[in-house]
Amino acid sequence: MKLCIRNGRIIDPSQDLDAIRDLFIEDEKVVAIGDAPVGFVADEDVDATGLWVLPGLVDLGVSLREPGYSQKGSIASETRAAASGGVTTVVCSPDTSPIVDTPAVAALIQDKALAAGQANVFPLGALTQGLSGKALSNMVALTDAGCVALSNQRHAMDSTKVLSRALEYAATHDLLVVFHSDEKSLSDGGCAHEGVISMTHGLAGIPDIAETVALARDLILVERTGVKAHFARLSSAKSIEMITQARLSGMDVTADIALHNLLLTDQVLSEFNGQYHVLPPLRSEEDRLALLEGISNGVITAICSDHQPHEKMAKIAPFSATEPGMANIEVLLPLAMKLVHGGELDLKTLLTCLTVGPANSFGIDAGSLSVGNFADFCLFDSGLSWLWTQGNKKTKGHNSPYLGDEIVGKVQATYLSGKKVY
Amino acid sequence: MTQSEPRALQLNEKGQLKHFLSLEGLDKTILTEILDLAESFLNMGEQSVKKVPLLRGKTVVNLFFENSTRTRTTFELAAKRLSADVINLNIETSATSKGESLLDTLQNLEAMQSDMFVVRHGDSGAAHFIAEHCTPNVAIINAGDGRHAHPTQAMLDMLTIRRHKGGFEGLKVAIVGDILHSRVARSQIHALTTLGVEEIRLVGPKTLVPNYFSETGAVICHELQAGLQDVDVIVMLRLQKERMHGALLPSESEFYRLYGLTMESMSWAKPDVVVMHPGPINRGVEISSEVADGEHSVILNQVTNGIAVRMAVMSMAMSGQVQSQESERSMASDTMVGEKV
Numbered sequence: 001m002k003l004c005i006r007n008g009r010i011i012d013p014s015q016d017l018d019a020i021r022d023l024f025i026e027d028e029k030v031v032a033i034g035d036a037p038v039g040f041v042a043d044e045d046v047d048a049t050g051l052w053v054l055p056g057l058v059d060l061g062v063s064l065r066e067p068g069y070s071q072k073g074s075i076a077s078e079t080r081a082a083a084s085g086g087v088t089t090v091v092c093s094p095d096t097s098p099i100v101d102t103p104a105v106a107a108l109i110q111d112k113a114l115a116a117g118q119a120n121v122f123p124l125g126a127l128t129q130g131l132s133g134k135a136l137s138n139m140v141a142l143t144d145a146g147c148v149a150l151s152n153q154r155h156a157m158d159s160t161k162v163l164s165r166a167l168e169y170a171a172t173h174d175l176l177v178v179f180h181s182d183e184k185s186l187s188d189g190g191c192a193h194e195g196v197i198s199m200t201h202g203l204a205g206i207p208d209i210a211e212t213v214a215l216a217r218d219l220i221l222v223e224r225t226g227v228k229a230h231f232a233r234l235s236s237a238k239s240i241e242m243i244t245q246a247r248l249s250g251m252d253v254t255a256d257i258a259l260h261n262l263l264l265t266d267q268v269l270s271e272f273n274g275q276y277h278v279l280p281p282l283r284s285e286e287d288r289l290a291l292l293e294g295i296s297n298g299v300i301t302a303i304c305s306d307h308q309p310h311e312k313m314a315k316i317a318p319f320s321a322t323e324p325g326m327a328n329i330e331v332l333l334p335l336a337m338k339l340v341h342g343g344e345l346d347l348k349t350l351l352t353c354l355t356v357g358p359a360n361s362f363g364i365d366a367g368s369l370s371v372g373n374f375a376d377f378c379l380f381d382s383g384l385s386w387l388w389t390q391g392n393k394k395t396k397g398h399n400s401p402y403l404g405d406e407i408v409g410k411v412q413a414t415y416l417s418g419k420k421v422y
Numbered sequence: 423m424t425q426s427e428p429r430a431l432q433l434n435e436k437g438q439l440k441h442f443l444s445l446e447g448l449d450k451t452i453l454t455e456i457l458d459l460a461e462s463f464l465n466m467g468e469q470s471v472k473k474v475p476l477l478r479g480k481t482v483v484n485l486f487f488e489n490s491t492r493t494r495t496t497f498e499l500a501a502k503r504l505s506a507d508v509i510n511l512n513i514e515t516s517a518t519s520k521g522e523s524l525l526d527t528l529q530n531l532e533a534m535q536s537d538m539f540v541v542r543h544g545d546s547g548a549a550h551f552i553a554e555h556c557t558p559n560v561a562i563i564n565a566g567d568g569r570h571a572h573p574t575q576a577m578l579d580m581l582t583i584r585r586h587k588g589g590f591e592g593l594k595v596a597i598v599g600d601i602l603h604s605r606v607a608r609s610q611i612h613a614l615t616t617l618g619v620e621e622i623r624l625v626g627p628k629t630l631v632p633n634y635f636s637e638t639g640a641v642i643c644h645e646l647q648a649g650l651q652d653v654d655v656i657v658m659l660r661l662q663k664e665r666m667h668g669a670l671l672p673s674e675s676e677f678y679r680l681y682g683l684t685m686e687s688m689s690w691a692k693p694d695v696v697v698m699h700p701g702p703i704n705r706g707v708e709i710s711s712e713v714a715d716g717e718h719s720v721i722l723n724q725v726t727n728g729i730a731v732r733m734a735v736m737s738m739a740m741s742g743q744v745q746s747q748e749s750e751r752s753m754a755s756d757t758m759v760g761e762k763v
Contacts, residue, residue: 194634318546
């Protein structure tokens with residue numbers, strides 16, 4: 001199968017390319033950009049005039065909800081949502097039921113993803129058995145079964161001793177550990193950023209020190225054990241400062257930020273709308289600006305959707321009783337483009353953080369349209385306005401404050417290994 | 423912003439109350455109207471026939487997801503004096519499926535064609551949630567939601583202040599104690615600010631009076647003497663015993679030593695200071711018996727005023743609710759006429 005995508009604006013930060021070019025694909029891979037290889041006769045010609053041709057997006061924070069939570073989503077439904085949003089590579093969380101702490105569950109997820117055929121799915125394995133924070137999981141077996149990294153997510157470790165040993169063990173085998181730094185005793189019971197809004201509205205607060213106290217401990221342990229580390233979903237200004245310092249001191253740590261923490265602040269909570277209930281919480285404008293600064297100056301190289309679909313009832317409750325999370329993967333790119341339209345990030349930086357940035361931080365071979373790479377890409381109409389509604393959404397989740405909004409920019413087609421999946 | 427503002431949620435198109443959820447977003451005119459109407463009901467309590475027919479034929483459901491005797495009783499009395507039929511429901515919340523059971527309960531009560539829910543709930547924002555998810559024809563009165571708001575309590579405190587001080591201008595008001603957990607204090611800050619007092623002071627240790635509150639315009643004082651100096655009104659808040667378990671305070675006795683209101687500490691305030699407390703009082707924890715029962719205390723007046731204020735709020739919300747239904751009906755009939763043409 002030979003495919004030619006003609007006359008699109010190819011923007012690929014991995015090769016510093018932003019130009020109107022033709023893209024040539026053969027046998028699932030990119031074979032040329034610009035001039036056709038000698039003797040290339042396309043079986044299919046796609047006219048991409050006026051469209052952007054982007055490497056498929058790489059999303060490090062996705063809950064597929066399967067196995068175990070079919071009321072919220074399934075591998076088929078959520079990878080379908082991913083494909084419709086131009087996301088071709090998904091790192092999914094281990095907090096399924098059963099938890100991804102055995103090779104069987106990791107294999108099940110990948111088998112189902114393969115059958116669905118919508119996106120490349122890389123599971124995270126649990127760092128401890130049952131995410132209980134007590135006993136180490138079979139990390140090597142999990143990695144052999146396809147887990148791309150290990151994480152205990154926001155589940156607390158039983159003790160710093162267990163954490164330290166888990167990191168030592170992971171370091172022994174050169175495994176990547178993903179941290180969601182959170183000091184449980186400071187965040188427990190909270191549902192909103194501790195600040196003026198939470199105080200005046202009587203919402204139990206989660207102070208930024210819940211993140212930074214844990215981050216300080218985690219960084220010290222990473223330095224001591226030498227484990228490969230990625231810090232997920234940073235939300236506070238101080239955290240960016242700490243990651244910056246760590247990198248300056250020579251530590252090779254990476255980090256990502258959820259898109260909603262870049263778009264929104266705790267100001268939106270004044271009406272108790274549970275759709276804005278997320279963890280870590282939406283923080284202050286000062287924090288939001290510091291997160292953007294961390295991206296602009298290259299300290300943070302990944303933005304993710306932190307896609308967490310929920311059934312309708314999960315959000316029909318008073319604010320603190322709603323389940324945290326938003327389900328935005330299918331509008332990840334147009335929502336992220338708000339940051340470019342608003343002059344808060346430049347296009348190249350944003351696209352880096354959605355493609356090659358996250359791929360590199362996890363060592364995944366994706367997010368690039370260089371010759372020889374798998375042809376995972378999407379065609380994006382950056383100017384098209386459309387309504388995102390309960391009727392046309394692809395995710396099974398009902399939870400996004402953006403549902404019902406006019407969205408500017410739409411993914412028109414997504415290709416996985418040269419095959420059109422959306 | 424796709425969500426309705428709190429102001430829009432509790433007001434009808436004419437700007438009248440149709441729910442009473444929070445004092446945030448209510449202007450001085452509405453707060454004064456509540457106080458004036460309450461004042462007129464106050465005199466009624468002294469008459470032999472204590473009823474007016476303003477809510478005759480209406481069904482009021484007291485929906486209490488948190489225990490309360492005092493607040494529930496005064497709401498019940500207020501509704502009965504307005505000639506409403508009253509049902510009291512105490513509902514234990516199930517920790518596992520709070521949201522679902524709450525919505526199910528509401529839908530059942532809606533089906534019984536109630537006209538007004540008086541709601542107390544442990545979650546901040548619960549009254550807003552109920553107002554948004556109920557049929558538009560049920561008026562919601564917030565009788566306390568989590569740490570967020572207790573607007574009728576704040577308004578009865580305003581009535582008490584106005585009756586004793588004649589107004590709000592130039593007043594200095596100190597609120598002392600556990601501001602962090604207090605929905606009463608939060609509502610009082612809104613009311614006092616809107617009604618135009620000169621200064622609000624929040625008094626207590628940093629664990630109970632976080633600095634974030636200075637954003638409200640209030641002055642934060644960590645020492646009682648600085649907090650009480652020359653004030654016209656002292657509001658003492660109840661100190662919940664469970665606060666000691668959360669490591670917010672060392673002990674009741676240390677709190678009393680530093681922040682307890684005694685005859686001595688009261689002498690720092692103006693000579694004609696009035697002392698208020700939303701009750702129930704912990705004698706010897708936040709206030710001495712001598713002060714609670716003394717000549718400056720207006721604590722029992724607050725209770726009397728509470729019934730009048732609740733009557734005022736209930737009748738205003740019901741009237742705003744009826745008017746908004748009528749205008750919807752007339753709009754609907756206009757549309758039908760239009761369709762025929």
